[in-house]
Amino acid sequence: MSAGVLDEIVAGVREDLAEREAGRPLDDLIAAVADLPPARDPLPRFRAPELAVISEVKRSSPSKGALADIPDPAALAREYVAGGAAAISVLTEKRRFGGSLDDLRAVRAAVDIPILRKDFIVTDYQLYEQREAGADLALLIVASLDDAELAHLLELTRQLTMTPLVEVHTPDEVRRAVDSGAELLGVNNRNLKTLDVDLARFEQLVGLIPSDRVKVAESGIMSSADVSRVAEAGADVILVGEALVTGGNPRQAVTDFVEVGSVAKGALRAKNL
Numbered sequence: 001m002s003a004g005v006l007d008e009i010v011a012g013v014r015e016d017l018a019e020r021e022a023g024r025p026l027d028d029l030i031a032a033v034a035d036l037p038p039a040r041d042p043l044p045r046f047r048a049p050e051l052a053v054i055s056e057v058k059r060s061s062p063s064k065g066a067l068a069d070i071p072d073p074a075a076l077a078r079e080y081v082a083g084g085a086a087a088i089s090v091l092t093e094k095r096r097f098g099g100s101l102d103d104l105r106a107v108r109a110a111v112d113i114p115i116l117r118k119d120f121i122v123t124d125y126q127l128y129e130q131r132e133a134g135a136d137l138a139l140l141i142v143a144s145l146d147d148a149e150l151a152h153l154l155e156l157t158r159q160l161t162m163t164p165l166v167e168v169h170t171p172d173e174v175r176r177a178v179d180s181g182a183e184l185l186g187v188n189n190r191n192l193k194t195l196d197v198d199l200a201r202f203e204q205l206v207g208l209i210p211s212d213r214v215k216v217a218e219s220g221i222m223s224s225a226d227v228s229r230v231a232e233a234g235a236d237v238i239l240v241g242e243a244l245v246t247g248g249n250p251r252q253a254v255t256d257f258v259e260v261g262s263v264a265k266g267a268l269r270a271k272n273l
Helices: 003-023 026-033 073-083 101-110 124-133 147-159 171-179 200-208 224-233 242-246 250-272
Strands: 052-057 087-091 115-118 137-141 163-168 184-188 214-218 237-240
Touching (some): 052 250, 073 101, 101 115, 101 124, 137 147, 163 171, 171 184, 224 237, 224 250, 237 250, 242 250
Parallel strands (some): 052 087, 137 163
C-alpha cells in the first residue's frame, strides 16, 4: 500500500462518510451514545499471561482481492469466540474490504467480547457511529494522521469509553505513537509501499515499544510457526484475519493459535527472568 494507495483508500472513506453524514447528523449520533453503558475493556485479557487473539471478519483485501464469502458474520464471530478469541475485529470499509457497519452490528448482537472496528478513522463522526454500532476498540493508523489529529482522536476515543489501537509501520511512527501516550500499539507487518508482508517488521520495531505498553502483531500471521515467532519476539496479542477465513476451521485455528502463542510467551518470560 503506497502512500498513494493509502490516500486513495482514505479519500474513498471520506466520500462514503459524507453520504452517511448527509443522512444522519453528528448531533443525532452524539445523543444516541450519551446513555450507552461503557464499552468493553479488552486490556485485562490482552495483558494476561496467555497470548490473546483478535480474530477478524474479513471478506477481501487490497492486496489479495476476495478472500472468503461470509454471508453470516455473526456465525463466524461465534466460532471465533468458541475457539477462544479475546476480541473480534470487523472490517467496515466497503470499497477495498467489502465490509460495513451492518457487519459490526450483527457481530455485536451475537457475541459479548470486545469488538474492534477495523477501518480508516479520520473524523469524530466515525467514532460516534462505531460507538453506537457496538464497537469497543477504534483503530487509529498513525500513517494517516498528523500529531494533532492523532491526539484529538485518541482523546475522543477514550471519552467514548473505547480503547484506541494505534497502528504503526515505521520507527518514526512508533515514536509518535509512544509519545501520544497510546497504551495499545499494533505493528502492521505489511509494507505500505509494496503490500508485501514480513514478520521481521514486528521483530525490528517491538524493541522500540516500552515494556508497559501492550503490543499487537498484525498482518502476515498464517501459521502456528508465525504465531510462535511473533510471540517469542514479544507480542502480547495477534490480529489474524486471512488465515482464519481461508483455513476451513476458524474455531480450531483460533484455539491452536492461542495455545501455541501462549507457550511461546511463557518461554519468553522464562528467558527474561
